[in-house]
Amino acid sequence: MSLWKYLTPVLLISVQICKAQTCDEFTDLDFKHAFLGTSVSVKLLLYTRENVSCGLPMSHTDLSATPNFNVSRPTTFIIHGFRPTGSAPVWIGEFSQLLLERKDMNVIVVDWNRGAANINYVKAKENTLKVGENLTALVKVMQNNGVSLESIHLIGISLGAHIAGFTGAKLNGSIGRITALDPAGPLFTGGSPEERLDPSDAQFVDVLHTDIDALGFRQAIGHIDFYANGGTDQPGCPLTIFAGTAYFKCDHQRSVYLYLESLKRICESRAFPCSSYRDFLDGKCLDCSQFGPPGCPIFGYDVIEMKDTLLKMGQTKTYFKTNPQSPFCMTTYTVHIMTWNKEVHFGYITIKLHSGSEEAVAITDHQASKFKKFTETKMLAHFDSDIKGPVDKLSLTFTTGNVLKPLYKLRVLRLRLTPMETKERPLCRYDFTLEDNKKITVRPIPCEDNNF
Known part of the structure; x- marks a missing residue:
């Protein structure tokens, strides 16, 4: 038996060990490091389709020293934010993998945990400028090696959003795209555009807001700004401090999970341009014609x-609602109701759509609707899921929400439900009565006209 037969398994094991040694991981610190404070040190981890789960340490100055980096591919950076406990972000691995599933690209995870891990937020905020300078130098090296700035996408979370902005500003806004996921608000709010992210930092800047009343930035600072659930109090997040740390970080962190879901293409969240969240919920901002045939942005x-289209429109603020957990997407219908009660009534409507075993529920509860005789009442209904088949039944419940007053009956002359996101025909029902707190189930029929 030849010596080669014995050596082959050993060599294979050696190669695997060598390969394993080339992989690196995100810096995982603990509260001790954050308490003592950390100074800035930026580590770059490269992921490609050749090494989806193996982060290759990337040189800041010599691209040829980094295996698998390809200058002809687009490059996406993931830049995390403040890490007050020093732990690694739980979502970082999934984020890079989902990006690679979407496109053949270079994904660079910017690990600045040594600098972000600090209970002193002021110090971490100061460190963002240094990280921005570091990334600017790297991008210039990439540019000198033939990488197109237009092919670069910076995704920044919280403080990372402003790091992306600093980097883009130093490069005169030539970066192709910056995505900001709930950009940090504390110590940035009220600052000049030079001191934070702004639309001039890249050719296209899209922003998601999920915690504008605490850790996030309230004002619109992109070419398009999405406000999920108005930008505050995300469904499913704790409402009291008794929930522990989740109370402080859940709304802020929801921005990441909403974006991850958009990468998965599980469903779509259509957002509507509006001057305020209240007007959006009242159904006053449903015109998507300004965006052309695609309709309102997803x-x-x-x-x-x-x-x-968005660049021509200037800065655009949009709103959408989500479910408390994944799938977060909701399906939007307009609801038109005309009643013939002699007296004016105020109340809320819960609507359930049925299609075989499928169900979808919408509760119009942000404020009581006004029902006046022969006057059309318009509402926006957000259903928790999308009914794929034809709707064969409607369940409706009317409630005044006031247990101290007599129970009312709402005499409905016409009901019309129109899907906002498809070209399906509206659903109608005529001449029925809703009793306070009593559910009724009816079958929809074709609408008698198109001008309800």
């Missing part, structure tokens, strides 16, 4: 497809 990774 939140997430693919909004870049509407870049040219």
Whole structure:
């Protein structure tokens, strides 16, 4: 038996060990490091389709020293934010993998945990400028090696959003795209555009806001700004401090999970341009004609497809609602109701759509609707899921929400439900009565006209 037969398994094991040694991981610190404070040190981890789960340490100055980096591919950076406990972000691995599933690219995870891990937020905020300078130098090296600035996408979370802005500003706004996921508000709010992210930092800047009343930035600072659930109090997040750390970080962190879902293409969240969240909920902002045939923009990774249209429109603020957990997307219908009660009534409507075993529920509860005789009442209904088949039944419940007053009956002359996101025909029902707190189930029929 030849010596080669014995050596082959050993060599294979050796190669595997060598390969394993080339992989690196995100810096995982603990509260001790954050308490003592950390100074800035930026580590770059490269992921490609050749090494989806193996982060290759990347040189800041010599691209040829980094295996698998390809200058002809687009490059996406993931830049995390403040890490007050020093732990690694739980979502970082999934984020890079989902990007690589979407496109053959270089994904660079910017690990600045040594600098972000600090209970002193002021110090971490100061460190963002140094990280921005570091990334600017790297991008210039990439440019000198033939990488097109237009092919670079910076995705920044919280403080990372402003790091992306500093980097883009130093490069005169030539970067192709910056995506900001709930950009940090504390110590940035009220600052000049030079001191934070702004639309001039890249050719296209899209922003998601999920915690504008605490850790996030309130004002619109992109070419398009998405406000999920108005930008505050995300469904499913704790409402009291008794929930522990989740109370402080859940709304802020929801921005990442909403964006990850857009990468998965599980469903779509259509966002509507509006001056305020209240007007959006009242159904006053449903005109999508200004965006052309595609209609109102879909939140997430693919909004870049509407870049040219959005740039022509200037800064655009949009709103959408989500479910408390994944799938977060909701389906929007307009609801028109005309009643013939002699007296004016106020109340809320819960609507359930049925299609075989499928169900979808919408509760119009942000404020009581006014029902006046022969006057059309318009509402916006957000259903928790999308009914794929034809709707064969409607369940409706009317409630005044006031247990101290007599129970009312709402005499409905006409009901019309119109899907906002498809070209399906509206659903109608005529001449029925809703009793306070009593559910009724009816079958929809074709609408008698198109001018309800």
